Amino acid sequence: MENREYVFAENEGKLKEECGVFGIFANDGDLDCASLAYYALFALQHRGQESCGIAVNDNGTIIYHKNLGLVPEVFNEVVLNHLKGQMAVGHVRYSTTGSNLRENAQPLVTKYIKGTLTIAHNGNLVNATRLRNELEQTGSVFQGTNDSEVMACLIAKERINTHSVEDAIEKMMDKLIGAYSLVIMSPSKMIAVRDPNGFRPLSIGKLNNSYVVASETVAFDAIGAEFVRDVLPGEIVVITKDGLKSIPPKKQCDTSLCIFEHIYFARPDSIIEGASVYNARKCAGRFLAQEHPVEADVVIAVPDSGIAAAIGYAEESGIPYDIGLMKNRYIGRTFIQPTQAMRENAVRIKLNALSAIVNGKRVVMVDDSIVRGTTSKRIIQLLRDAGAKEVHMRVSSPPFLYPCYFGTDIPNRDSLVAVGRTVEEIGELIGVDSLGFLSVDNMMKIAEGSKCGFCNACFTGEYPVPVEEARKENESGNKDRKFIKVLGEE
Numbered sequence: 070m071e072n073r074e075y076v077f078a079e080n081e082g083k084l085k086e087e088c089g090v091f092g093i094f095a096n097d098g099d100l101d102c103a104s105l106a107y108y109a110l111f112a113l114q115h116r117g118q119e120s121c122g123i124a125v126n127d128n129g130t131i132i133y134h135k136n137l138g139l140v141p142e143v144f145n146e147v148v149l150n151h152l153k154g155q156m157a158v159g160h161v162r163y164s165t166t167g168s169n170l171r172e173n174a175q176p177l178v179t180k181y182i183k184g185t186l187t188i189a190h191n192g193n194l195v196n197a198t199r200l201r202n203e204l205e206q207t208g209s210v211f212q213g214t215n216d217s218e219v220m221a222c223l224i225a226k227e228r229i230n231t232h233s234v235e236d237a238i239e240k241m242m243d244k245l246i247g248a249y250s251l252v253i254m255s256p257s258k259m260i261a262v263r264d265p266n267g268f269r270p271l272s273i274g275k276l277n278n279s280y281v282v283a284s285e286t287v288a289f290d291a292i293g294a295e296f297v298r299d300v301l302p303g304e305i306v307v308i309t310k311d312g313l314k315s316i317p318p319k320k321q322c323d324t325s326l327c328i329f330e331h332i333y334f335a336r337p338d339s340i341i342e343g344a345s346v347y348n349a350r351k352c353a354g355r356f357l358a359q360e361h362p363v364e365a366d367v368v369i370a371v372p373d374s375g376i377a378a379a380i381g382y383a384e385e386s387g388i389p390y391d392i393g394l395m396k397n398r399y400i401g402r403t404f405i406q407p408t409q410a411m412r413e414n415a416v417r418i419k420l421n422a423l424s425a426i427v428n429g430k431r432v433v434m435v436d437d438s439i440v441r442g443t444t445s446k447r448i449i450q451l452l453r454d455a456g457a458k459e460v461h462m463r464v465s466s467p468p469f470l471y472p473c474y475f476g477t478d479i480p481n482r483d484s485l486v487a488v489g490r491t492v493e494e495i496g497e498l499i500g501v502d503s504l505g506f507l508s509v510d511n512m513m514k515i516a517e518g519s520k521c522g523f524c525n526a527c528f529t530g531e532y533p534v535p536v537e538e539a540r541k542e543n544e545s546g547n548k549d550r551k552f553i554k555v556l557g558e559e
């Protein structure tokens with residue numbers, strides 16, 4: 070156990086979503102597609118903070134800019150002024166497959182027999198390595214290490230023998246296993262695609278006469294677009310100057326949207342498959358209060374993702390909600406990470422406890438999840454230092470027990486604090502007076518009004534698609550192997 074503690078201290082952090090995607094096909098002549106993509110990506114920034122990019126299509130010529138960094142770091146007015154076109158595809162990325170290299174930044178722009186192909190991808194393929202190996206055997210070459218190149222290569226190959234790019238995409242989909250929400254731009258079309266399980270969200274909106282697609286509806290709100298509908302799992306949506314055409318799902322299977330989109334990844338002001346993310350989080354809090362009641366004076370949240378669930382817990386329990394932890398909102402990517410000696414203080418730089426609220430009180434602290442446990446332990450210590458008499462932690466998801474292979478960075482089992490421990494043992498480790506997790510049964514009911522089924526594999530081990538290939542690759546340690554290193558990049 071001592072060794073595991075060391076791992077926790079080194080790697081602790083919140084889980085990260087892999088990516089956010091956006092696309093616009095302008096049918097209104099005066100639209101500035103690049104600027105709209107910029108604002109949309111800004112609204113999707115929570116889905117990826119390592120790199121971003123925008124590609125525009127100017128009558129068949131692709132102009133793009135992408136780099137490591139946040140949206141306002143990578144783009145400025147001068148860059149956006151050079152990105153003029155009638156279509157745009159945007160992407161924000163956090164790397165889970167493919168390391169944090171500049172060449173893995175998206176959108177991916179490639180040239181093929183019919184012109185150019187631009188791809189923005191959210192998700193993770195389970196069989197990407199095998200597909201890549203097969204393609205390499207037939208002479209294909211790859212620049213980076215991400216799944217999107219594999220997909221671009223498959224589309225390019227299929228396009229030789231098909232009548233249209235959408236036919237080639239349909240054939241590619243027959244080969245893919247895993248999670249993919251895609252925005253693809255060909256010389257004259259924009260195409261939105263979702264995998265048959267619908268692991269990651271993807272929605273269609275309209276801005277006057279122009280269509281937009283985005284990972285989350287908050288991107289539409291940011292640019293004044295109206296939500297039209299979600300892309301169906303397995304559907305291919307083709308947008309041209311003549312409007313929108315749907316190629317319906319080829320195979321029917323049980324849908325499995327990532328339930329963690331509702332618990333943590335998505336922004337609370339988004340609507341996914343008809344369900345409000347904010348309401349889902351509040352509902353999780355209400356269920357938590359029913360499952361794990363406690364006598365207490367105040368309910369507080371770990372900001373920001375625990376806030377809605379804490380309000381739900383407070384409403385259901387009748388215990389008042391208040392702000393017990395204050396977050397420093399100005400810590401950017403360039404913040405100098407604390408030295409080893411300062412690491413224990415790291416959480417104090419990001420969060421501070423309000424002694425005016427917690428001093429002498431019995432506190433219920435609500436957070437969305439516990440991954441490795443170290444951050445929770447430090448936050449609980451903050452509350453005790455600020456005078457909290459009792460700290461009862463309530464978690465708006467069940468304990469993580471299995472890794473995710475679909476585009477999030479839930480680590481291997483030996484890093485998950487809940488593996489091999491009872492709830493009481495976890496509580497003891499992080500130093501709470503009591504600990505309660507949301508049950509799987511109630512978690513599956515939080516997205517009221519949702520039109521889809523859910524993946525809950527990281528809690529139950531019941532994966533909606535076969536994951537053997539990805540599991541073996543993870544265990545072999547090959548997944549993150551870097552075959553080419555660029556000086557100055559990690």
Ligand code: SF4
Pocket residue numbers: 268326327328329330472473474475476477479524525526527528
């Ligand atoms: S395994 Fe967990 S994080 Fe991954 S898609 Fe399924 S529910 Fe989401």
